[in-house]
Amino acid sequence: MEQELVAAALAAARARGRDVADVPLAAIAAAAGVSRSTLLRRLGGTRAPLDEAVRRAGVDPGGRPPAKERAIAAAATLIAEQGLGATTLDAVAAAADCALPTLHGLFDGRDGLLTAVFDRYGPLPDLEALAADPPDDLTELVREVHRAIITAFAREPRVLPAIFADACGRPGGPGHAMLKAMVPRTSESLWALLGTHITAGRLQPLPFPILVQLLLGPIATHMLLRPTLETTPGTELPSVEEIAETLATAYLRAVAA
Structure with missing residues (x-):
């Protein structure tokens, strides 16, 4: 019986060019030569046993992410x-x-x-999108970069804090390797954002890595420590938005020409 139904499901899926999980039960029943109600009765009232039987036959029934x-x-x-x-x-x-x-x-x-994983859950997608269409105003640019870092640290599941924790605890471990692998793309995006302002003389003539560290370091450190500080008795923190605004202002005061 299982082989018969699996064969009917696969035939119906091939005929429609779709995954088995996306083929209506009525179409599978027709391919098996039975009514939909009869098919459901044989399956125990749900299509889950059919999808599992297809999977046991070595075929992914689909209906889920790749x-x-x-x-x-x-x-x-x-x-x-x-x-x-x-x-x-x-x-x-x-x-x-x-x-x-x-x-x-x-x-x-x-x-x-x-x-x-880092590419998906880290700050790179937001930084690269920002670099593709950056704001002209330097102040707003710094704010947007800070927002990208805040978003990455807050994104669920909390991948970025775990990576930094591993990198700090094991300098030769996988966290360090993940961060290092992303340096070229991160630098490229940040140069696309800051390069015009550097060339125009709007920023102090500091080495580019220093400009980047001053931009990212304070907000990243705050986001790393914030969960601990928030649960420490007697510690009242400003909102993340207030912190970001304060750090953006401090950055521009330090490096703007």
Whole structure:
């Protein structure tokens, strides 16, 4: 019976060019030569047994995100909850419900997967989008960069704090490697944002890495420490928006020509 229904489901999916999970039960019932009600009765009232039977036959029934997306999301959750040390390919494969060889093929190993996670949950997407259409005003530009860093640190699951914690605790560990791998792209985006103002003489003639550290360091440090400070008795913090505005003003006071 299972083979008959699986064959009907696969045939209906091929005929429509869709995943099995996206094919209506009525179409699968027609391919099996039974009524929809009869099919549901044989399945116990839900299509879940059919999708599982298709999966046992070696075919992904679909109806869920691709393996790459599931793996990135699963790895991000593991990093946030258990740290980088616990985020092995075996653990990610189990959490994402995909085969270990599939992960190796999709990401070229653990380093590739971790890089993909940082690319998704770190500040780079927002910084690159900002660099593609930057504000002309220097003050607003600094504010937008700070907002991008704040957004990345607050993004769930909390991947970025876990990466920084690992990098600080293990200078030769995967967190350090992830941050280092993103330096070229981060520098490229920040040069696209600051380069025009540097060339125009609106910023002090400091080395570019120093300008970047002064821009990112204070807000990143605050976002790293804020969860601890918020839970410390007797400590009352301004809002994140107030902190960002204060740091943006301090940055411009320090480096603007």
